[in-house]
Amino acid sequence: MTDRPALLIRNARILLPDGDFLQGDVLIEGDQIRQVAPEISPDPIGPIAREIDATGLTLLPGAIDPQVHFREPGLEHKEDLRTASHACAKGGVTSFLEMPNTKPLTTTQATLQDKLDRAASKCVVNYGFFIGATADRLPDLITANPVCGIKIFMGSMHGPLLVDEEPILDQIFAMGQQPGQTGYGRLIAVHAENQDRIRQRREQFAGITDPAIHSQIQDNQAALEATQLALKLARKHRRRLHILHMSTGDEANLMRQGKPEWVTCEVTPQHLLLDVSAYETIGTFAQMNPPLRSPEDCAILWQALLDGVIDFIATDHAPHTLEEKAQPYPNSPSGMPGVQTSLPLMLTQAAAGRCTVAQVARWMSTNVAKGFGIPNKGAIAPGWDADLVLVDLDNYRPVLREEMLSKCGWSPFEGWNLTGWPVYTIVGGQVAYENGEVNESVRGRALRFEPTV
Numbered sequence: 001m002t003d004r005p006a007l008l009i010r011n012a013r014i015l016l017p018d019g020d021f022l023q024g025d026v027l028i029e030g031d032q033i034r035q036v037a038p039e040i041s042p043d044p045i046g047p048i049a050r051e052i053d054a055t056g057l058t059l060l061p062g063a064i065d066p067q068v069h070f071r072e073p074g075l076e077h078k079e080d081l082r083t084a085s086h087a088c089a090k091g092g093v094t095s096f097l098e099m100p101n102t103k104p105l106t107t108t109q110a111t112l113q114d115k116l117d118r119a120a121s122k123c124v125v126n127y128g129f130f131i132g133a134t135a136d137r138l139p140d141l142i143t144a145n146p147v148c149g150i151k152i153f154m155g156s157m158h159g160p161l162l163v164d165e166e167p168i169l170d171q172i173f174a175m176g177q178q179p180g181q182t183g184y185g186r187l188i189a190v191h192a193e194n195q196d197r198i199r200q201r202r203e204q205f206a207g208i209t210d211p212a213i214h215s216q217i218q219d220n221q222a223a224l225e226a227t228q229l230a231l232k233l234a235r236k237h238r239r240r241l242h243i244l245h246m247s248t249g250d251e252a253n254l255m256r257q258g259k260p261e262w263v264t265c266e267v268t269p270q271h272l273l274l275d276v277s278a279y280e281t282i283g284t285f286a287q288m289n290p291p292l293r294s295p296e297d298c299a300i301l302w303q304a305l306l307d308g309v310i311d312f313i314a315t316d317h318a319p320h321t322l323e324e325k326a327q328p329y330p331n332s333p334s335g336m337p338g339v340q341t342s343l344p345l346m347l348t349q350a351a352a353g354r355c356t357v358a359q360v361a362r363w364m365s366t367n368v369a370k371g372f373g374i375p376n377k378g379a380i381a382p383g384w385d386a387d388l389v390l391v392d393l394d395n396y397r398p399v400l401r402e403e404m405l406s407k408c409g410w411s412p413f414e415g416w417n418l419t420g421w422p423v424y425t426i427v428g429g430q431v432a433y434e435n436g437e438v439n440e441s442v443r444g445r446a447l448r449f450e451p452t453v
């Protein structure tokens with residue numbers, strides 16, 4: 001609790017932790033939720049800094065995006081922590097977990113601290129960072145702090161961040177396994193694609209410039225083989241494992257056959273909502289790693305998400321400039337932006353009856369907080385952090401390039417008519433976004449992470 005005068009949200013449709021909705025008020029004091037009730041009388045509360053009339057709006061826990069690439073330091077011509085955090089606020093994302101493939105790579109305490117300092121000075125939402133695995137710096141993986149997890153690129157990477165040899169992977173999975181050991185319970189997150197298979201297929205299909213070949217080169221089998229290996233190592237060491245951006249029906253079926261309780265996996269909106277036909281409409285802008293798949297893969301992934309086989313949603317926000325993406329394949333880089341559109345994309349699916357609003361909140365907030373051991377986030381209840389988003393579920397608006405706040409300035413979903421756009425985004429009790437405007441003076445905080453075993 002702080003001296004900051006209270007914020008009162010009036011007459012919202014509030015998503016409660018049990019999945020039901022309450023029409024009512026939420027009182028926020030400092031950075032926490034103080035009270036949730038059908039009607040809160042201001043009398044005993046003391047000074048109210050502000051009331052928000054939320055009539056017609058739905059209040060959800062702010063989204064936590066567990067996989068983003070925000071490019072700072074070193075690649076700021078694509079994105080930086082300021083622009084990316086503004087896109088987050090506008091998209092209802094109140095916390096993000098960022099990947100280590102920046103320049104320099106985030107592989108040491110010093111490079112991690114540099115990112116934390118940068119984020120503290122410019123991010124309007126909360127932040128956490130992965131430490132990147134390299135074969136030559138294994139001890140840093142468990143001593144660096146605070147980190148949300150160890151990121152391993154098993155494929156789709158070049159340079160030191162590629163760790164594709166089983167003996168090294170085995171060593172990493174064996175680290176920090178005993179209670180009391182440094183780094184105990186630290187999560188390992190893998191980008192699971194088999195680099196050997198990708199290498200061979202790149203040679204086999206060399207010279208083809210149709211971007212659709214990308215999904216053939218980095219095919220389902222390449223993803224499945226790496227996921228099988230990661231799962232094998234997680235079982236052997238009983239090691240907390242998270243499979244990033246699972247893209248194939250084959251992997252989802254593998255998880256369905258028996259996923260240990262210490263393993264989680266995620267899917268991106270792109271892999272749920274776009275398939276290989278996107279190459280015909282947006283060409284290289286549809287190129288990402290792992291690649292888009294068939295409509296059958298999308299359907300199996302959807303079902304796995306609905307059935308709880310897939311635990312949560314991440315965007316893999318990976319911005320590249322329009323000029324970079326417009327290069328012919330294979331010179332075009334892989335990746336698409338996503339933080340500004342992920343929540344409305346999923347809420348539009350809920351409006352269409354494919355899932356419920358409560359499921360979307362679970363996949364994009366509650367389950368992420370649980371999976372990464374982020375305390376006090378992901379629910380609207382007294383004592384929880386006031387990271388919240390008020391969305392309008394009754395108003396459809398198209399995704400417009402000119403409204404994108406990511407520095408890259410485009411979206412693969414341009415022209416899609418979406419509902420569930422954020423009207424207010426609240427970060428630690430502060431209004432970070434409101435009716436089209438980001439409040440640049442708001443600052444998020446460094447996330448804390450508890451052991452996730």
Ligand code: DOR
Binds near residue numbers: 101156191287
């Ligand atoms: O498409 C992708 N782009 N996938 C990744 O995993 C990395 C990302 C990037 O950093 O551009």
